[in-house]
Amino acid sequence: MFTHVACFRWVEGTDPADVDAITAALRRLPGVIPEIREYRCGPDAGLAEGNFEYSVVATFDGRDDYSVYASHPVHRQVISDLIRPRLAARVAVQFES
Amino acid sequence: MFTHVACFRWVEGTDPADVDAITAALRRLPGVIPEIREYRCGPDAGLAEGNFEYSVVATFDGRDDYSVYASHPVHRQVISDLIRPRLAARVAVQFES
Numbered sequence: 001m002f003t004h005v006a007c008f009r010w011v012e013g014t015d016p017a018d019v020d021a022i023t024a025a026l027r028r029l030p031g032v033i034p035e036i037r038e039y040r041c042g043p044d045a046g047l048a049e050g051n052f053e054y055s056v057v058a059t060f061d062g063r064d065d066y067s068v069y070a071s072h073p074v075h076r077q078v079i080s081d082l083i084r085p086r087l088a089a090r091v092a093v094q095f096e097s
Numbered sequence: 098m099f100t101h102v103a104c105f106r107w108v109e110g111t112d113p114a115d116v117d118a119i120t121a122a123l124r125r126l127p128g129v130i131p132e133i134r135e136y137r138c139g140p141d142a143g144l145a146e147g148n149f150e151y152s153v154v155a156t157f158d159g160r161d162d163y164s165v166y167a168s169h170p171v172h173r174q175v176i177s178d179l180i181r182p183r184l185a186a187r188v189a190v191q192f193e194s
Contacts, residue, residue: 093152
C-alpha cells in the first residue's frame with residue numbers, strides 16, 4: 001500500500017463555504033480516478049493548538065497509482081481553481097505502508 | 098471514523114537507524130492501545146521536493162478514542178524518548194472522515 005498525506009493552512013479570512021466546496025470537489029475524485037483505493041479529507045477538528053486546518057489522506061496500491069492521482073487533470077483543476085487561491089501553507093508526505 | 102495525521106521533519110544529521118527505531122516503536126502501539134483501528138507510518142518516499150520526512154496516519158472510531166491514543170503513556174514515552182529528540186518540525190491535523 002502507498003499513502004499520500006497532505007495538510008493545509010488557508011489564507012486568513014477563508015470562507016468556510018469555500019472549504020466545504022473543496023471537500024465536495026475532492027470527494028468526487030475517487031469516482032473519477034479509479035486508482036484511488038481509499039480517500040478521506042476534511043477540516044481540522046480543533047482539538048489541538050497549532051494544528052494545520054485541513055488534511056487529505058489517500059491510499060493507493062503503489063506509487064505509480066499515486067502519480068496518476070497527483071497529475072490527473074480533474075485533480076489538478078480542483079487544486080488550481082479551489083485550493084491554490086486559498087492556500088497559505090501545505091505540508092505533504094508519501095510513504096509505503 | 099476519526100483520522101489523525103502527523104507529519105515530521107527531523108533535525109539535520111538524524112541517523113536513518115534512529116528513524117527505523119521510531120517506526121518499530123510506533124508500530125507496536127496498535128498492540129498496546131486497542132482504541133487504534135488502523136495505523137500506518139513511515140518515511141517519505143522522496144517523490145516530491147519540499148515534502149516533510151515522515152508521517153503517521155491513525156484511525157479511530159471517534160475523537161474520544163483518539164484522545165486515549167494521544168495521551169497514552171506508552172505513546173508519550175515513544176514521543177519523549179525517540180521522536181522529540183530528533184524533531185525539527187511537526188504538522189498535525191485530526192478530522193472526522
